[in-house]
Amino acid sequence: MNIINMSKLSKSYTGDVIFEDIKYDLNEGDCVGLVGRNGEGKSTLLKLMAGIESPTEGQISWQKNISIGYLNQLPNYEDGKQVYECLTEVFGEVNNISQKMQLIEAEMANETDKIELLLKKYGQLQELFEQLGGYEIDAQIRRVSHGLKINHLLNHTWEKLSGGERTKVGLAQILLQQPKLLLLDEPTNHLDISSIDWLADFIKQYSGAVVIVSHDRYFLDDTVNQILEIDQGQLHVYHGNYSYFVKEKEVRIINEFEAYQTQQKKIKKMEDSIKQLRLWASQANPPNAALFKRAKSMEKALDRIKKLDKLILEHKRMNVNLAEGQRVSNDVIELESVSKMYEDILVEEIDLLIRRKEHVSIIGDNGTGKSTLLKMMINQIEPDEGVVKRASNLRIGYLSQHTFENIDNQTVIETFRDVVHVTEGQARHILAQFMFYGEDVFNKISSLSGGEKMRLRWAQIVNQDFNVLVLDEPTNHLDIDAKETIEDALLDYNGTIIAVSHDRYFLNKLFDITYLLKDKKLTKFEGNYDYVKEKLREKEEFEV
Numbered sequence: 001m002n003i004i005n006m007s008k009l010s011k012s013y014t015g016d017v018i019f020e021d022i023k024y025d026l027n028e029g030d031c032v033g034l035v036g037r038n039g040e041g042k043s044t045l046l047k048l049m050a051g052i053e054s055p056t057e058g059q060i061s062w063q064k065n066i067s068i069g070y071l072n073q074l075p076n077y078e079d080g081k082q083v084y085e086c087l088t089e090v091f092g093e094v095n096n097i098s099q100k101m102q103l104i105e106a107e108m109a110n111e112t113d114k115i116e117l118l119l120k121k122y123g124q125l126q127e128l129f130e131q132l133g134g135y136e137i138d139a140q141i142r143r144v145s146h147g148l149k150i151n152h153l154l155n156h157t158w159e160k161l162s163g164g165e166r167t168k169v170g171l172a173q174i175l176l177q178q179p180k181l182l183l184l185d186e187p188t189n190h191l192d193i194s195s196i197d198w199l200a201d202f203i204k205q206y207s208g209a210v211v212i213v214s215h216d217r218y219f220l221d222d223t224v225n226q227i228l229e230i231d232q233g234q235l236h237v238y239h240g241n242y243s244y245f246v247k248e249k250e251v252r253i254i255n256e257f258e259a260y261q262t263q264q265k266k267i268k269k270m271e272d273s274i275k276q277l278r279l280w281a282s283q284a285n286p287p288n289a290a291l292f293k294r295a296k297s298m299e300k301a302l303d304r305i306k307k308l309d310k311l312i313l314e315h316k317r318m319n320v321n322l323a324e325g326q327r328v329s330n331d332v333i334e335l336e337s338v339s340k341m342y343e344d345i346l347v348e349e350i351d352l353l354i355r356r357k358e359h360v361s362i363i364g365d366n367g368t369g370k371s372t373l374l375k376m377m378i379n380q381i382e383p384d385e386g387v388v389k390r391a392s393n394l395r396i397g398y399l400s401q402h403t404f405e406n407i408d409n410q411t412v413i414e415t416f417r418d419v420v421h422v423t424e425g426q427a428r429h430i431l432a433q434f435m436f437y438g439e440d441v442f443n444k445i446s447s448l449s450g451g452e453k454m455r456l457r458w459a460q461i462v463n464q465d466f467n468v469l470v471l472d473e474p475t476n477h478l479d480i481d482a483k484e485t486i487e488d489a490l491l492d493y494n495g496t497i498i499a500v501s502h503d504r505y506f507l508n509k510l511f512d513i514t515y516l517l518k519d520k521k522l523t524k525f526e527g528n529y530d531y532v533k534e535k536l537r538e539k540e541e542f543e544v
Helices: 042-050 083-088 092-110 112-131 134-147 163-177 193-204 217-223 242-283 289-304 370-377 412-419 424-432 438-442 450-462 480-492 504-510 529-543
Strands: 002-013 016-027 031-035 057-062 068-070 181-185 209-213 226-231 234-238 331-341 345-355 359-363 385-390 396-399 468-472 496-500 513-518 521-525
Touching: 002 042, 016 042, 016 057, 016 209, 016 234, 031 042, 031 217, 031 242, 042 068, 042 181, 042 209, 068 163, 083 134, 083 163, 092 112, 092 134, 112 134, 134 163, 134 193, 163 181, 193 217, 209 217, 217 242, 217 504, 226 242, 234 242, 242 289, 331 370, 345 370, 345 385, 345 496, 345 521, 359 370, 359 504, 359 529, 370 385, 370 468, 370 496, 396 450, 412 424, 412 438, 412 450, 424 438, 424 450, 450 480, 480 504, 496 504, 504 529, 513 529, 521 529
Parallel strands: 031 209, 031 226, 068 181, 181 209, 359 496, 359 513, 396 468, 468 496
Antiparallel strands: 002 016, 002 057, 226 234, 331 345, 331 385, 513 521
């Protein structure tokens, strides 16, 4: 049964068409991934589904009395309110019944002559409270909070939460509401791998319809049964997960390109025929009216042909070519019995050896010390115990997930030239390869999106000679096209790569050595992320 129906839907902003003539029906039980390059209108379409925005043209209709949960609408609470209270507000009807029960309990303590009537009312409310799951609310809140790793925040007050923590609380609220339609815009942002896995399992068991905007390809593969792609203002539907979409899109593009070429040949042939008929008609003495008439008739037929748009086969992408710098010795970085302490022991007696040309990833939950481990490797911080050894001729390119935090007032081109010493003209040429065009290079760092900052940092790294790359969440904020460009460049890179990432697709594609940081210890696996996952599953089954 349809829960959303879209007919000839178009959306424009200040005259610029975002997409047009979209026709689509969302059905009960559908789990849909919405993909497309940045700026194609994914979040806009999600807002139309949520009823937050209205279409410029066309109609969108919803199933009667449908409940909608939209992640991007982050809650806002007054200072002093605890997170647990914020989450209990989701259960409004149950809370009202609970308050009525409390009032009757107070009455029963004082109005002994009305005890039978009050007991009857109380019993009716108690039955309704139980039917609505009132006794399970705390367990539900604990389950979702544990899955999203916010259980430690339940007693925190709202004003003390970071932006990322508020996003996770907003997601928890929506999951607790269990609306008939769940609309999630980048739900895996701020989540570590185990939380993403938990969310994927939650969605796979969800009874309502789900629409997800995400650049997390592994997550889309794991959850959705349908992909909607917005491409060049049009909506394309693929009945499968992300990997299915990649294959079928290639088939679609080939077929559409062939259809376009065939039509162009037909049009050219008709145009040549019209031209020839008119030439013959004008050369006849007297001019041949019948030939003019045939030419006119053929011209009308040509006008009636619905012209196929020429496909843009190559979109603008970053130009990333990584070259290995000066050759480094075989033992690149070695940690011997390294420990680091903050309020508690973060890592303890870590041993690690990274060799030349190895692609090494470090995975683990948030807060386990992965970024700290990277900083000790590059000598940003010192270990409290143990030794870090580095090759003598090491040149490290470090990409942090907190790039450009303290230089808000500089421009893009100033920031680039701080580390890449080239002329302004050369800098503008290089920055254009990373999609900073024209006046974009004079934008302030403070005005850049997370994705733009990441592209700028990659522009700096690519144009320096490093023999080791240390990458902390290098695909954060990037769209899928940009991620694939980075991945292809790293696959061709002959240097050593050490990366921390929650992007499981990225981890599987690039890294054949994986370290798991858990319980302050580091465990080495000779394989990618999926290999680690399988080995941990086997271990759990063995221990059970």
